[in-house]
Amino acid sequence: MSTESPSPAGDQRAPSGSTGRKAADKSARTRAREFALQAIYQHLVGRNAAADIDAFTRDLAGFHKADSVHFDALLHGCIAQAAELDALVTPRLDRPLVELSPIEHGVLWIGAYEFQHCLDVPWRVVLNECIELAKSFGGTDGHKYVNGVLHQLAAQLRPAEVAAAPARAVVRKPTP
8 A cells, every 4th residue: 555645636746766847847948958968968979960860859759849949059059069068068077078977978068058058048047957957867976966067167157147146045954
């Protein structure tokens, strides 16, 4: 017998370990980032051409729910600016770039690209979306690494926006 009860809407709760976000709740831009990461992975691992990856990805189930314009910008922008994005990211790494997983590498490209070119997206949204990508597709603690690198990059690429953001309160447990 399950100890979980259905929510008031009758939906079952998300399984433990999941992000708690149902597929239906994802925005079109979130979906675009997910498809872009999968496409960038194909480029990083298979060295497939951007046009071939683009055509393949558009045929995947669920792509019609993604923001195709944002997907195009991320996929083609990241591949076209790969050297520049790597140059931005590399000084913040604690290991050689070639030792990053292709998922972490792709997420860092997406974050760096959005910080530079998607100024309509607040820096914290870029950071949070990239952390969620790393959680969903990457290794166990890859999201922590992505967070550290992109947080530093945000301070460089969007200094006024980062400086203007209120500091997050640190919640401390009371000592007994």
